[in-house]
Amino acid sequence: MREVLIADDHPLFRDALKRAVLQALPDAALLEADGVPMLHVVVDTHPDLELLLLDLHMPGATGFSALVHIRGQHPGLPIIMVSAHEEAGIIRRAIAHGASGYIPKSAPVETIVTAVLRVLDGDLWIPASVHGAGLALKPDEAGAAARVAELTPQQFRVFNMIAEGLLNKQIAYDLGVSEATVKAHMTAIMRKLGVSNRTQVALMASHLAIEVDSVPSEVVLSNH
Template identity: 50%
Template structure:
């Protein structure tokens, strides 16, 4: 029996994939409300809304504003009760291992059948972790630079994370202030806090730090 009355976010930048996945899954989950986000910022806006309370995020690792595992880390740090299933076209053992290491509740290859999607979501909503058959989980070295940066990134507040994403897009402080509806002084204060938490000295180093959470070449 599948869960009912859920609020599920599909976070993927391809509208055809989002629509096809939602249409295929709707008959399997009665009275479920589906929400869509095409970027990390759009996902954050959904999460910032007072209602509804979301039950699950289906998250693509690569969409605008998301550098590899950075959005997954952000979600696990600030919404620990909200399970996240990674949906990705990259199905290698290391990608799946890192996703699990950074807190995903499951990993569904985009090539999977709708029956697999349905079963995986059902298992995760029951509290299980779902992985594809035949996965050989790889050991993740907690002492490597990527993992250290992952820990630092998880310390950023949602607003600081959003500002860091805008740094990565090359936006100036005044542009960021306008987009977020705050003063430039507020953005400078966020920047100072970001640099301190990441252990860097300037915007360029902060962006490089964020990019460390991107997909490795052997994961593409």
């Protein structure tokens, strides 16, 4: 049975994606995640996972950070990004970071079905409106992606909490660990990222941000 993971924090859109995937793969076993912690658990415990549909704005991630981290930890897993963003530059950056496809949330079910089947066949799928997927990432962004990919899942969670501006005390509370443990994670994170303080950690995360003026509101598939 083919396992497909749908990672999106909006239940209604997860349901819409599930229906679309089942049209493409009627016998698929569908798994779900509503945030980065659950995303890591599901991916790590399902080695035969064949496809990940990943929301670009997952809770617990900054911009493309979830994409680059999962790609680093599981390089053989095809990932289709799903987002309300339809800007060509964002789509090209997603592909440059290793996504195998990009589906706008405004896409009809038929388009999602096509994208899923194409990616599972080993092809790249992007909207027809985006001419050419080639893009050379800026050196700072490429460097940040390579370093973030080396973090462990727990280090990745701490990394994104730092990017959100949380203090060690808040991070410790949210993770249910001691501040000493958080400091140990901080030391390891800074070593892997090649930086010396939390401000530089946050700067590293900013290189993976979407960098648009506003985040569009989520949209539900028009024919659901």
